[in-house]
Amino acid sequence: MADRAAAAAPKRVLALGATSAIAEATLRLFAERHASFFLVGRNVRKLAAVRDDLLTRGASAATAFVADLDDTGAHPAIVAQAVTVLGGLDLALIAHGVLGDQPEAEKEYSAAEAILHTNFLSAVSLVTWLANYFEAERRGTIAVISSVAGDRGRKSNYVYGASKGGLNIFLDGVRNRIDRAGVNVLTIKPGFVATPMTAHLPKGALFAQPAQVAKHIVRAIDKRKDIVYVPPFWALIMLVVRMIPRRVFKKMNM
Amino acid sequence: MGNSSCKEERGPRFESWGRYPNFQADVVALHWGADFPLQQPPAGKQLPVGLGRSYGDVCLLENGTLLETSGMDRLLHFDAATGMLRCEAGVSLQQVLDFAVPRGFFLPVTPGTKYVTVGGAIANDIHGKNHHVAGTFGRHVLRFELVRSDGVRFVCSPIEHPEWFAATIGGMGLTGLITWAEIHLRPIVSRKIEYRGEKFHGIDEFFALSQAATSEYAVAWIDCVSTGRNFARGIFMQGDHSETPGPLTRSKEAKLTFPFELPEIALNRFSMAAFNSLYFHKQLGNQKIGPVDYEPFFYPLDAVLRWNRMYGKQGLLQFQNVLPHESGREGMIEILQAITKSGLASFLAVIKFFGDVPSVGMMSFPQPGPMLALDFPIRREVSFDLVDRLARITQEHGGRMYSAKDARMTPEQYQAFYPQWQEFARYVDPGFDSAFWQRVTGRRPLVG
Numbered sequence: 234m235a236d237r238a239a240a241a242a243p244k245r246v247l248a249l250g251a252t253s254a255i256a257e258a259t260l261r262l263f264a265e266r267h268a269s270f271f272l273v274g275r276n277v278r279k280l281a282a283v284r285d286d287l288l289t290r291g292a293s294a295a296t297a298f299v300a301d302l303d304d305t306g307a308h309p310a311i312v313a314q315a316v317t318v319l320g321g322l323d324l325a326l327i328a329h330g331v332l333g334d335q336p337e338a339e340k341e342y343s344a345a346e347a348i349l350h351t352n353f354l355s356a357v358s359l360v361t362w363l364a365n366y367f368e369a370e371r372r373g374t375i376a377v378i379s380s381v382a383g384d385r386g387r388k389s390n391y392v393y394g395a396s397k398g399g400l401n402i403f404l405d406g407v408r409n410r411i412d413r414a415g416v417n418v419l420t421i422k423p424g425f426v427a428t429p430m431t432a433h434l435p436k437g438a439l440f441a442q443p444a445q446v447a448k449h450i451v452r453a454i455d456k457r458k459d460i461v462y463v464p465p466f467w468a469l470i471m472l473v474v475r476m477i478p479r480r481v482f483k484k485m486n487m
Numbered sequence: 488m489g490n491s492s493c494k495e496e497r498g499p500r501f502e503s504w505g506r507y508p509n510f511q512a513d514v515v516a517l518h519w520g521a522d523f524p525l526q527q528p529p530a531g532k533q534l535p536v537g538l539g540r541s542y543g544d545v546c547l548l549e550n551g552t553l554l555e556t557s558g559m560d561r562l563l564h565f566d567a568a569t570g571m572l573r574c575e576a577g578v579s580l581q582q583v584l585d586f587a588v589p590r591g592f593f594l595p596v597t598p599g600t601k602y603v604t605v606g607g608a609i610a611n612d613i614h615g616k617n618h619h620v621a622g623t624f625g626r627h628v629l630r631f632e633l634v635r636s637d638g639v640r641f642v643c644s645p646i647e648h649p650e651w652f653a654a655t656i657g658g659m660g661l662t663g664l665i666t667w668a669e670i671h672l673r674p675i676v677s678r679k680i681e682y683r684g685e686k687f688h689g690i691d692e693f694f695a696l697s698q699a700a701t702s703e704y705a706v707a708w709i710d711c712v713s714t715g716r717n718f719a720r721g722i723f724m725q726g727d728h729s730e731t732p733g734p735l736t737r738s739k740e741a742k743l744t745f746p747f748e749l750p751e752i753a754l755n756r757f758s759m760a761a762f763n764s765l766y767f768h769k770q771l772g773n774q775k776i777g778p779v780d781y782e783p784f785f786y787p788l789d790a791v792l793r794w795n796r797m798y799g800k801q802g803l804l805q806f807q808n809v810l811p812h813e814s815g816r817e818g819m820i821e822i823l824q825a826i827t828k829s830g831l832a833s834f835l836a837v838i839k840f841f842g843d844v845p846s847v848g849m850m851s852f853p854q855p856g857p858m859l860a861l862d863f864p865i866r867r868e869v870s871f872d873l874v875d876r877l878a879r880i881t882q883e884h885g886g887r888m889y890s891a892k893d894a895r896m897t898p899e900q901y902q903a904f905y906p907q908w909q910e911f912a913r914y915v916d917p918g919f920d921s922a923f924w925q926r927v928t929g930r931r932p933l934v935g
Contacts, residue, residue, distance in 0.1 A: 254518065254558075278521045282575070286561035290586070429518050429558070 243324035247271045247315040250329025252279040254428035258447035269294035271315035275301050302329050305358040312362045325363045327356055327377040332430050338392040345392045352396035357403055364407050367416040376419040384471045387487045417457040424467035504795050505542035506802025507865055510549035518558035520666030524638050532920035535660045537604030542805035543894030544922035545659050556606055570672040576606030576665040585737050592672040595627035601786050606665045611891040612657035612851040616704035619842030625656035631668035636918030654914035657848025661915045677733030679778040680726040686773045688720045696723040697840045703727050706839040710763045711832035719823050726784055738782055744792040748799045754864045762834040798864045804874050807860035810886035815857040818884035822877055829873045836861035849911050852889040901927035
């Protein structure tokens with residue numbers, strides 16, 4: 234079993250939003266297995282630091298590619314370039330996203346739209362191109378970092394939640410389409426993770442470190458899971474949250 | 488989320504490993520060197536902090552902004568031919584070891600915990616059991632980048648901005664933010680340390696063993712509780728990296744966490760005497776020789792996370808000093824007598840000789856001679872009085888104390904220990920400050 238997982242382990246990895254803390258921690262584990270990387274992100278200096286880190290840790294190659302993933306028009310070219318540079322793909326990890334400003338998004342539609350565009354539409358665009366590529370290859374993995382926030386609409390961050398909830402349903406559908414072609418679609422649902430995205434939040438006992446979350450993500454990729462809560466105890470928390478009757482949930486301050 | 492009982496208006500209170508003193512501060516987690524200076528510069532002063540393992544107030548700042556660097560943890564380059572590792576300043580020594588040991592390399596100098604950052608190791612110019620041959624950590628730093636709060640960035644080395652290189656090594660984080668550094672690792676062929684432990688009775692036997700020691704690593708545990716026949720007994724511990732090829736695996740992560748704060752009563756004269764006796768007699772014979780893993784040799788306390796909780800809510804005071812050779816024997820006896828008489832010592836006491844390898848840092852602590860380090864549970868007044876007295880004895884004998892371990896030095900003492908402090912002050916970033924620096928420059932009274 235371990236041998237099979239190692240043999241099938243992704244060697245050519247496209248990382249979209251490579252400077253996100255969860256992505257970076259996950260890529261480090263693949264670097265230790267000597268994978269090669271095509272890293273996409275917005276900030277050239279941060280991207281260079283991630284690339285250097287992965288190379289130092291054992292990556293056999295790493296290319297940094299600066300792009301704003303909000304620009305969906307550029308997506309086909311980015312995927313094509315990654316395929317060319319790496320000589321094909323085994324894994325695409327989609328990790329970019331924004332938490333957004335919920336109160337602002339309640340007042341201004343444009344703020345809500347920006348969150349939906351980055352977290353949902355740009356991911357839909359990328360998955361569309363990647364699904365077609367992998368379906369034709371009849372192998373590979375698309376792993377997407379979504380969120381537990383997509384499991385139920387909450388008063389405190391429903392715009393972000395809607396962007397992730399929509400993404401979850403989209404990924405469910407894509408999975409059902411390309412599973413039969415041998416392509417694995419993994420929906421990753423992190424709970425609270427101590428990252429720059431959550432830097433402003435007070436840290437409770439539920440916060441996990443990116444490195445801890447990354448181990449679970451890599452295990453889920455190796456095992457070709459469909460959906461994974463990271464850390465796993467979030468599956469239980471969200472089961473409870475989903476079961477709370479609506480008339481109670483309405484009154485809660487979550 | 489969990490209920491929080493803190494009543495502070497701003498962020499939570501921030502404490503060092505000694506848990507005394509503690510101050511309220513805002514904390515900004517820096518994940519990238521490029522993110523400093525902050526886009527919205529804070530109104531007050533700033534101070535970089537790594538993993539907060541220094542003991543007193545050197546990593547604290549009241550009503551300021553702590554720049555927490557442990558998210559800057561990238562390894563940027565490694566040259567296996569020379570052992571040169573370039574990494575970001577928030578990389579911990581644990582992370583360095585996890586990376587280096589499987590590749591056949593080890594830290595050039597390591598303190599008694601691996602949970603410190605490279606930036607913190609430079610800022611406190613830390614030392615280890617091999618000081619007598621290897622000097623301080625700073626001697627193995629090739630270059631680093633220093634970023635000032637006004638955005639000026641420069642690379643420092645012995646030949647590039649050497650004055651900033653010297654001021655920043657041991658500069659307590661006050662000269663600016665270190666974003667990355669290059670350190671020189673040393674090769675090893677095994678995780679194993681060839682260990683040799685010998686019991687000694689009294690300070691003269693310790694001095695004799697130190698004189699005769701030939702190993703790269705040498706340190707002694709000393710009983711600071713027992714009196715009379717057992718006064719200043721201890722175990723002299725030496726070690727060398729094994730030259731027999733052996734395992735080069737990565738260490739397992741520590742799983743034990745000290746679960747709660749012990750009540751004050753738990754650490755008392757009797758329990759400490761019992762601990763010390765147990766430790767002394769744990770080694771049955773007078774000599775113990777054989778290979779041991781590097782983890783228990785270098786980091787016996789790292790196996791238990793949050794061990795500082797053992798000292799309860801009040802926390803602990805650490806005392807570390809060094810005396811010159813000339814007055815070393817007499818001074819150490821006086822200090823040990825004061826400690827045993829107080830009955831306050833815990834069992835975590837070490838004594839060793841610093842060598843004469845010069846430190847590169849302007850404010851580095853080590854100087855040739857015997858050095859003593861131990862901690863005391865905080866019992867109001869009594870512990871403070873004792874440490875204040877030890878500081879006075881240290882001063883009378885021409886020694887000095889270690890800033891990274893201190894919470895009690897007066898400005899007069901500090902300025903006597905480090906007469907170059909005014910020259911150093913010229914290199915302090917105008918946007919940076921620390922509770923320690925305020926205290927030793929006479930701008931903040933001691934917290935009682």
